Amino acid sequence: MEAEYTDEQLDKLGITNRDYLSAASKRALAWPDLGNEWFGEFKVYDLKGDFAYEEGVVRRDPSALIRHEGRYYCWYSKSVGPSQGFGGDIENEKVFPWDRCDIWYASSEDGWTWKEEGLAVPRGPKGSYDDRSVFTVEILEHKGKYYLTYQTVKSPYNVRVKNQVGLSWADSPHGPWTKSEEPILSPADNGIWKGEEQNRFMVEKKGDFDSHKVHDPCLMAYKGKFYLYYKGEQMGEEITWGGREIRHGVAIAEDPLGPYTKSLYNPISNSGHEICVWHRDGGIAALITTDGPEKNTIQWSPDGINFEIQSVIKGAPHAIGLNRTLDTEIQGEPFSAFEWGLTHQYKTGDYQYIRRFEGKRRTTHVAKGVTVKK
Ligand code: AAL
Numbered sequence: 001m002e003a004e005y006t007d008e009q010l011d012k013l014g015i016t017n018r019d020y021l022s023a024a025s026k027r028a029l030a031w032p033d034l035g036n037e038w039f040g041e042f043k044v045y046d047l048k049g050d051f052a053y054e055e056g057v058v059r060r061d062p063s064a065l066i067r068h069e070g071r072y073y074c075w076y077s078k079s080v081g082p083s084q085g086f087g088g089d090i091e092n093e094k095v096f097p098w099d100r101c102d103i104w105y106a107s108s109e110d111g112w113t114w115k116e117e118g119l120a121v122p123r124g125p126k127g128s129y130d131d132r133s134v135f136t137v138e139i140l141e142h143k144g145k146y147y148l149t150y151q152t153v154k155s156p157y158n159v160r161v162k163n164q165v166g167l168s169w170a171d172s173p174h175g176p177w178t179k180s181e182e183p184i185l186s187p188a189d190n191g192i193w194k195g196e197e198q199n200r201f202m203v204e205k206k207g208d209f210d211s212h213k214v215h216d217p218c219l220m221a222y223k224g225k226f227y228l229y230y231k232g233e234q235m236g237e238e239i240t241w242g243g244r245e246i247r248h249g250v251a252i253a254e255d256p257l258g259p260y261t262k263s264l265y266n267p268i269s270n271s272g273h274e275i276c277v278w279h280r281d282g283g284i285a286a287l288i289t290t291d292g293p294e295k296n297t298i299q300w301s302p303d304g305i306n307f308e309i310q311s312v313i314k315g316a317p318h319a320i321g322l323n324r325t326l327d328t329e330i331q332g333e334p335f336s337a338f339e340w341g342l343t344h345q346y347k348t349g350d351y352q353y354i355r356r357f358e359g360k361r362r363t364t365h366v367a368k369g370v371t372v373k374k
Helices: 007-013 023-030 334-338
Strands: 040-045 057-060 066-068 071-080 102-108 113-121 133-142 145-153 164-170 203-205 213-222 225-233 246-253 277-280 283-288 297-301 308-312 341-346 352-361
Touching: 007 023, 040 334, 071 113, 071 133, 102 133, 113 133, 113 145, 113 164, 133 213, 145 213, 164 213, 213 277, 277 334, 297 334, 334 352
Parallel strands: 057 352
Antiparallel strands: 040 352, 057 071, 066 071, 071 102, 102 113, 133 145, 145 164, 213 225, 225 246, 277 283, 283 297, 297 308, 341 352
């Protein structure tokens, strides 16, 4: 049976003739009736002090911002020197800018000039699960305690190495940090590599969406529990019609220290990259960037699990550290969660630095010199 469309629907979409609907018009008519509240654009700026670009140093993947005793705080991955990739002596070289990282932190009074406070969480001793790199950190402040979740790699950092997630906690943003003895999250164990060669595309079986790596952890207190959002990478990853196969999952715990159980609904996105999630209207909102057919969308779920697209944006700064001090859970327009925060940018393939983004809802498209009455 043909669907019935109203004249208003056709008029809004500018469709000429209801008897001659193109495939595109049929798709447009099936779209949900979404407003413009989640649509906006971003600008990115250089920062001052210790977040100004520094030759020879990698600072990347900034955490969310929290405020403590009148200052903003941010955690990030820090390493030094160039990366050599996988071609050489991986035992002694650095394969990626995020290899051989430790977690450092910085503070700022105004969000523009940053002071590096020092090391927060170092790599573990030789033989431990995090002996090679600790990186891509997020912060949760909950009931006067502080929780850092981050990626971990154990040596040797070869192409097929599995990445896990670690946790450290403290009573103050300044530490001292207590590390979990074991990782709190690991890749699914149901993929099977093909052959012995260090090749991540050769598999007998791909396994779950997170069979190779669990990345970009972000811990949220939600509905009396702890939701650990993360990015999965799959063994035998392919390039699809939407680009890389990257999806997000969530693991839930009763206590911030765990144990974390992966949701049976995983994966909870079919696209994305770095996790960027925030509380909104009793649910969880997510920015989905970089990879997959639904990249460059903002999505929202009423339950932290079932996400629907709310807007399609031009793109967004990468690896966003949201500003958790903004009161955007129920206040203001949804896009106001992006009023300002931190991101990183590639200066070169070897070196990244932390910058500031500002995001603004966009409602008009006008020529220079034209004023629009709102
Ligand atoms: C980022 C993140 C993770 C990856 C690497 C560093 O974009 O997805 O953190 O491991 O790249």
